Amino acid sequence: MVWKLFNSGHCAECTECDPGHGGNVDPGQGDYVVALAGNPNTGKSTVFNALTGMNQHTGNWPGKTVTRAEGRYTYQDSLYKLIDLPGTYSLLSASTDEEIARDFILFGKPHCTVVVTDATALQRNLNLALQVFEITPRVVVCVNLMDEARRKGLKIDIHRLSEDLGVPVVATAARRKEGLVDLQNAIAEVAQQQRKAKPYTSPAPLAIQKALDELVPMIQSMAPGLPNARWVAYRLLEGDIHVRQAVQSDTLGKQLQYHHVTVNRGGNR
Amino acid sequence: MNRSLDLENQPSPESSDSGSSQVLLERVDQLRQGLSGRFHDEVVQTLYDDARRIADRSVRHQGPERFHLGEHMDKLITHPILGLPIMGVLLAIVFWLTVTGANIPSAIIAGALMQDGGIAAPLEQYMGITSPAWMSVSLYQLLHNVMAWAGSPLWLTGLSLDGVYLSLAWVISVMLPPMMIFFPMFTLLEDLGYLPRVAFNLDWMFKKAGAHGKQALTMSMGFGCNAAGVIACRVIDSPREKLVAILTNNFVPCNGRFPTLIMIATLFVATRFPPAWSSVAAAGTVVAVVLLGVMITLLVSGALTRTALKGEPSAFTLELPPYRRPAFLQVIYTSIIDRTIFVLARACWVAAPAGALIWILGNVNLEGQSLAAYGIRWLDPMGQVMGLDGVILLAYLIAIPANEIVVPVMLMLYMQHNRMIELENQAMSNILLEHGWSMLTAICLMLFCLLHNPCGTTIWTIWRETRSRRWTIFATLMPLVLGIIACTAVATIARFF
Numbered sequence: 033m034v035w036k037l038f039n040s041g042h043c044a045e046c047t048e049c050d051p052g053h054g055g056n057v058d059p060g061q062g063d064y065v066v067a068l069a070g071n072p073n074t075g076k077s078t079v080f081n082a083l084t085g086m087n088q089h090t091g092n093w094p095g096k097t098v099t100r101a102e103g104r105y106t107y108q109d110s111l112y113k114l115i116d117l118p119g120t121y122s123l124l125s126a127s128t129d130e131e132i133a134r135d136f137i138l139f140g141k142p143h144c145t146v147v148v149t150d151a152t153a154l155q156r157n158l159n160l161a162l163q164v165f166e167i168t169p170r171v172v173v174c175v176n177l178m179d180e181a182r183r184k185g186l187k188i189d190i191h192r193l194s195e196d197l198g199v200p201v202v203a204t205a206a207r208r209k210e211g212l213v214d215l216q217n218a219i220a221e222v223a224q225q226q227r228k229a230k231p232y233t234s235p236a237p238l239a240i241q242k243a244l245d246e247l248v249p250m251i252q253s254m255a256p257g258l259p260n261a262r263w264v265a266y267r268l269l270e271g272d273i274h275v276r277q278a279v280q281s282d283t284l285g286k287q288l289q290y291h292h293v294t295v296n297r298g299g300n301r
Numbered sequence: 302m303n304r305s306l307d308l309e310n311q312p313s314p315e316s317s318d319s320g321s322s323q324v325l326l327e328r329v330d331q332l333r334q335g336l337s338g339r340f341h342d343e344v345v346q347t348l349y350d351d352a353r354r355i356a357d358r359s360v361r362h363q364g365p366e367r368f369h370l371g372e373h374m375d376k377l378i379t380h381p382i383l384g385l386p387i388m389g390v391l392l393a394i395v396f397w398l399t400v401t402g403a404n405i406p407s408a409i410i411a412g413a414l415m416q417d418g419g420i421a422a423p424l425e426q427y428m429g430i431t432s433p434a435w436m437s438v439s440l441y442q443l444l445h446n447v448m449a450w451a452g453s454p455l456w457l458t459g460l461s462l463d464g465v466y467l468s469l470a471w472v473i474s475v476m477l478p479p480m481m482i483f484f485p486m487f488t489l490l491e492d493l494g495y496l497p498r499v500a501f502n503l504d505w506m507f508k509k510a511g512a513h514g515k516q517a518l519t520m521s522m523g524f525g526c527n528a529a530g531v532i533a534c535r536v537i538d539s540p541r542e543k544l545v546a547i548l549t550n551n552f553v554p555c556n557g558r559f560p561t562l563i564m565i566a567t568l569f570v571a572t573r574f575p576p577a578w579s580s581v582a583a584a585g586t587v588v589a590v591v592l593l594g595v596m597i598t599l600l601v602s603g604a605l606t607r608t609a610l611k612g613e614p615s616a617f618t619l620e621l622p623p624y625r626r627p628a629f630l631q632v633i634y635t636s637i638i639d640r641t642i643f644v645l646a647r648a649c650w651v652a653a654p655a656g657a658l659i660w661i662l663g664n665v666n667l668e669g670q671s672l673a674a675y676g677i678r679w680l681d682p683m684g685q686v687m688g689l690d691g692v693i694l695l696a697y698l699i700a701i702p703a704n705e706i707v708v709p710v711m712l713m714l715y716m717q718h719n720r721m722i723e724l725e726n727q728a729m730s731n732i733l734l735e736h737g738w739s740m741l742t743a744i745c746l747m748l749f750c751l752l753h754n755p756c757g758t759t760i761w762t763i764w765r766e767t768r769s770r771r772w773t774i775f776a777t778l779m780p781l782v783l784g785i786i787a788c789t790a791v792a793t794i795a796r797f798f
Contacts, residue, residue: 124341124345129536154356154359154360155352155353155356155357155360156352158352158355158356159348159349159352161352162348162351162352163348185362185363186360186361186362186363187360187361187362187363188359188360188361189358189359189360189361190359192358192359193355193358193359196355196358196359197355207628207631232351232355234344234347234348234351235347236344236347237340237343237344237347239335239336239340240336240340240343240344243332243335243336246328246332247325247328247329247332250321250324250325250328251325253321254321254322254325265329266344268325268326268329269329269332269333269336269340270341271333276326279322279325279326280322280326282322
């Protein structure tokens with residue numbers, strides 16, 4: 033099953049959306065909701081398949097996952113619902129894919145977001161990870177394609193990377209089913225908040241820092257406990273319409289309202 | 302912006318937050334005035350610097366720098382001049398392997414399921430193996446005997462065996478072997494990372510046509526299945542360019558149509574060449590048809606973007622993914638389970654009722670003539686003008702739900718009276734010749750195979766993706782009209798000389 037979801041305020045390019053007709057999907061069907069984010073072509077779908085035992089078609093090209101896939105798995109008696117987001121290079125600008133991925137992490141409030149990265153192009157992939165950190169601290173970084181990295185003679189110090197990033201980092205080679213248990217374990221720890229993560233945040237340029245210092249307390253008093261006040265402030269300064277609407281409608285602190293669900297079977301091979 | 306949604310999201314006056322959110326947004330607007338326009342770039346730069354620093358701290362190169370085969374391969378494969386011929390040759394190799402590899406298994410399956418002589422005949426012919434006598438009976442003959450023994454009435458035997466069973470047997474023996482060869486090879490190329498490079502090579506042509514560069518990708522997906530290709534058009538952000546891609550996806554032949562092309566190429570083109578060259582000629586013909594399809598895609602895209610769907614092409618960057626060693630087992634699994642069985646099952650679902658329909662059409666008589674004969678006679682004038690005949694057009698009508706069954710249906714219609722259960726190339730070609738086929742028929746049929754209405758699933762998918770009745774009807778009729786025009790033109794010119 034493949035489904036579309038949008039936050040309540042905005043339907044980006046959804047032509048079939050009827051606001052009054054909200055087929056609500058309950059994300060709580062599983063115990064925990066886990067989102068898979070990552071650059072295109074890092075093997076997200078392979079990780080997805082390896083975790084869920086499903087056979088979503090994987091193809092070696094960017095933009096292969098045009099519709100989100102959803103699957104589930106059980107780990108230590110808990111049910112995890114996994115959402116495969118479209119691959120994106122950033123969450124900054126406004127392509128549809130980036131909007132979908134960002135909105136899900138922002139409004140869907142998954143219990144854990146796994147950023148799948150390509151071990152052979154870590155630097156570029158970390159750009160996205162750092163951006164995800166700004167939105168949610170509940171992140172696991174999965175360094176995938178370790179088999180290829182080994183072949184290319186790359187050695188990656190996972191421990192140091194985890195220390196620098198401030199979140200759990202797991203090395204995997206999903207195609208060979210390596211590191212999957214470690215990944216599931218890390219996801220469980222983050223989702224169940226057994227471990228307080230302190231993700232690395234890039235310092236803002238001075239002029240912006242001043243503005244942020246002023247705005248962040250205002251936002252925090254409006255939505256106590258919001259994990260990403262700094263990011264919200266920054267996006268407001270950028271003039272982000274979605275975030276502005278969310279502030280106006282007071283939905284920032286609330287769970288995403290799912291509405292409009294498209295079920296799409298077959299033909300998607 | 303949807304008004305009702307905006308109203309829904311208005312903060313209620315009682316809300317204690319509405320005041321503070323107003324204050325917040327006003328303050329944001331004030332602060333924004335004071336910031337330099339480049340602050341976004343500065344923030345992004347910081348982010349990138351940090352990512353680089355962190356990555357550098359934990360990544361070490363071990364051993365000497367290795368020779369990067371991928372980069373050297375890319376120089377060749379995406380070469381501005383050599384790229385396209387290399388693509389053509391690769392395609393030709395894939396088709397050639399399919400054509401040559403599918404022959405023997407097709408004959409063996411046909412023998413097992415329906416052909417007189419069972420599997421003993423093809424084993425003898427191709428491999429020189431002599432088999433015991435019981436192997437020279439096909440399942441069809443066996444079932445016939447069983448039904449006769451059970452005293453089944455003639456109409457029941459006819460409907461179930463000569464209708465439903467035979468059409469299923471046809472679909473399986475014509476489609477299964479080529480698919481088992483073609484799908485894994487196609488998936489291997491996809492897994493390897495070749496398809497984005499095809500898109501890269503074709504990108505500039507699509508830009509010239511005023512379409513989106515990613516349309517090259519959605520077109521490549523169309524080779525697998527047009528319905529999947531139409532869904533893949535979601536990767537294109539601009540609605541205008543997405544529509545162009547959806548409307549033109551049907552111009553590349555999908556897997557359901559390749560068997561038709563391959564068979565016609567094998568029967569009519571290959572037999573004109575010496576045996577050593579015949580399969581090469583057949584593969585070359587299929588490649589030519591594919592390239593024609595790509596050309597038509599570009600021409601129609603260009604026509605659309607200059608008329609009904611005018612606008613500026615949007616820029617995009619296509620990253621070439623690294624070459625990956627394909628996961629062979631995974632590829633074989635996906636291509637056999639997900640693709641082959643999926644496509645075959647779909648074809649069978651359509652073929653079974655179609656088989657019954659054909660039997661009824663052929664055996665229900667009205668004033669001494671079968672219904673099929675009426676239909677064929679009615680369609681024949683139009684078929685003749687197009688260089689085809691009534692049978693071919695009727696076959697395409699019956700095969701609207703799934704194009705895969707065109708060839709089986711066509712053959713069953715020809716063979717209505719002496720049930721055709723012979724798959725051997727020369728025999729098949731002779732039978733078609735007896736029914737008035739010529740090289741012109743073969744060429745026009747290949748043209749029509751490329752240019753006609755999309756199959757039922759694709760039409761339904763186009764509607765789902767566009768939600769527009771107008772565009773769906775356009776997408777259905779436009780290729781059909783083009784096909785009629787093209788076939789008629791070719792037939793007229795050919796008859797003139």
